[in-house]
Amino acid sequence: MKEISPKEVEHMLSDGxxxxxxxxxxxxxxxEGKIPGAVNIPLGLIEFRKQDLDRSKEYVLVCRSGGRSGRAAEYLEGQGYQVVNMTGGMLAWEGNTE
Incomplete structure (x- = not known):
């Protein structure tokens, strides 16, 4: 499973x-706050909402600490999606939230 740090996500977003x-x-x-532009699909609904995702795009998955998003990433990767888990989750996020 591919991983990305919160700092890398923050820098990429700030670079447009x-x-x-x-x-x-x-x-x-x-x-309570999310990364600007993030779409909320709770872990329990990923299986039912995966058809809303485009297999040609890469998705960064985020949760509180990186555990749930890691499980979602493993599941979606097994279904043929391009995914990256943000390590540390929102606990490690220092950027803006909305």
């Missing part, structure tokens, strides 16, 4: 990179 970020936390966690 077009990133597809999926936050797999529950809605009440996301309400």
């Amino acid at each position: 990179a077009d990133m597809n970020i999926i936050d797999v936390r529950e809605a009440e966690e996301v309400a």
Whole structure:
């Protein structure tokens, strides 16, 4: 499984990179703040929402600490999607939130 650090994501976003970020936390966690532009698909719904994802795009998966997003990344990778897990999750995120 590919991984990316929160700092790398922050730098890429500040450089204007077009990133597809999926936050797999529950809605009440996301309400406390998420990476700008991230789409919330809770881990329990990934299996049912995967058809909404484009296999030709790469997705950065985020959660609170990196565990749930790691499980989501393993699942989606096994389904043929291009995914990267953000290590440390939102606990390690120092950038802006919305």
